[in-house]
Amino acid sequence: xxxxxxxxxxxxxxxxxxxxxxxxxxxxxxxxxxxxxxxxxxxxxxxxxxxxxxxxxxxxxxxxxxxxxxxxxxxxxxxxxxxxxxxxxxxxxxxxxxxxxxxxxxxxxxxxxxxxxxxxxxxxxxxxxxxxxxxxxxxxxxxxxxxxxxxxxxxxxxxxxxxxxxxxxxxxxxxxxxxxxxxxxxxxxxxxxxxxxxxxxxxxxxxxxxxxxxxxxxxxxxxx
Numbered sequence: 669x670x671x672x673x674x675x676x677x678x679x680x681x682x683x684x685x686x687x688x689x690x691x692x693x694x695x696x697x698x699x700x701x702x703x704x705x706x707x708x709x710x711x712x713x714x715x716x717x718x719x720x721x722x723x724x725x726x727x728x729x730x731x732x733x734x735x736x737x738x739x740x741x742x743x744x745x746x747x748x749x750x751x752x753x754x755x756x757x758x759x760x761x762x763x764x765x766x767x768x769x770x771x772x773x774x775x776x777x778x779x780x781x782x783x784x785x786x787x788x789x790x791x792x793x794x795x796x797x798x799x800x801x802x803x804x805x806x807x808x809x810x811x812x813x814x815x816x817x818x819x820x821x822x823x824x825x826x827x828x829x830x831x832x833x834x835x836x837x838x839x840x841x842x843x844x845x846x847x848x849x850x851x852x853x854x855x856x857x858x859x860x861x862x863x864x865x866x867x868x869x870x871x872x873x874x875x876x877x878x879x880x881x882x883x884x885x886x887x888x889x890x891x892x
Contacts, residue, residue: 669784669787670714670763670764670765670766670784670787670834671714671715671716671761671763672714672715672716672717672718672759672760672761672763672765672766673711673714673716673717673718673765673766673767673768673780674718674720674752674753674756674760674765674766674767674768675704675707675708675711675717675718675719675720675767675768675769675770676720676749676752676767676768676769676770676831677692677693677694677704677719677720677721677728677770678720678721678722678723678725678742678746678747678752679693679722679723679746679771680693680722680723680746681693681696681723681771681876683876683877684696684876684877684878685878687878688723690724691724691727692721692723692724692725692727692728693770693771693876694707694728694770694771695727695728695731696875696881698773698875698881698884698885698888699773699884699885699888702731703770703771703772703773703875704719704728704731704732704770706770706773706774707768707769707770707772708735708737710768710774710778710779710780710832711766711768711780714766714780716738716759716760716761717736717737717738718737718738718739718740718756718759718760719732719737719738719739719740719770720739720740720741720742720747720752720755720756721739721740721741721742722741722742722743722745722746722747723746725739725741725742725743729741738759740752740755740756740759742755745846745847746847747846747847748847748848748849749767749849749850750840750843750848750849750850750851750852750853751843751845751846751847751848753765753767753835753837753840753850754837754840754841754843757837757840760837762837762838763837764787764789764834764835764836764837765834765835765837766780766783766832766833766834767831767832767833767835767850768780768831768832769830769831769832771831771874771875771876772830772831772872772873772874772875773872773873773875773884773887773888774830774870774871774872774873775870775871775872775873775887775888775890775891776868776869776870776871776872776891777868777869777870779797779830779832779868780832782797782866782868783795783797783832783833783834783866784834786866787834789836791862791864792834792836792862792863792864793835793836793839793857793860793862793863794833794834794835794836794853794854794857794862794863794864795833795834795864795865795866796813796821796829796830796832796833796854796863796864796865796866797829797830797832797833797865797866797867797868798812798813798815798821798827798828798829798830798865798866798867798868799827799828799830799867799868799870799871799872800826800827800828800867801826801827801828803868803870803871803872804828804872804873804874805871805872805873805874805880805883805884805886805887806873806874806875806876806877806879806880806883806884807828807874808874808876808877810826811824811825811826811827811828812824812825812827812828812829813825813827813829813865814826814827815827815865815867819864819865819866820858820861820863820864820865821854821858821863821864821865822858823858827865827867828872830868830872835850835853839853839856839857840853870891871887871890871891873887873888
């Protein structure tokens, strides 16, 4: 099981409109608690926890003050998921890590526990937790992936990436750009047959847009 987790909290939250004018998206409350705290609940027991920040970074740092969490501020520019993860490696270490988006809530088994139980580094460079579209509350648009019979991921289909994964980080060092998405890494892994997926058996809600807040709260109320 990885001993480090990266929680992505640096984004601008532009789809949230006025809600993020003075509040970073990870601190928007859902069911009475900030999104970031919902995500942190899932990481209990992971020894090293890193949260990146850029937009309204002092608000996130203040919120996490006194907790056993490292806050890494990306400046002067935001680095996207790949660049942000690479910049955090001095805090995360060289081994495979969990990564977790902070703009979703979950109802069901702990996603990190499921990933750890299924992780096989002999076959995998990444294991992405995915949920079927019919259990992806608040999702706008279609899915991201299809599973092949061995569990490898193929682009396109009705499986939605949840924002939780285990990832081997060595390929990050081969990308020349400072700012890049983890999609670059996934594409290289897929070409070698080392990008895998795992289906999530519970319910998941995307809170990337204003109406997603009420939808997520309704999901949590239905699926305690």
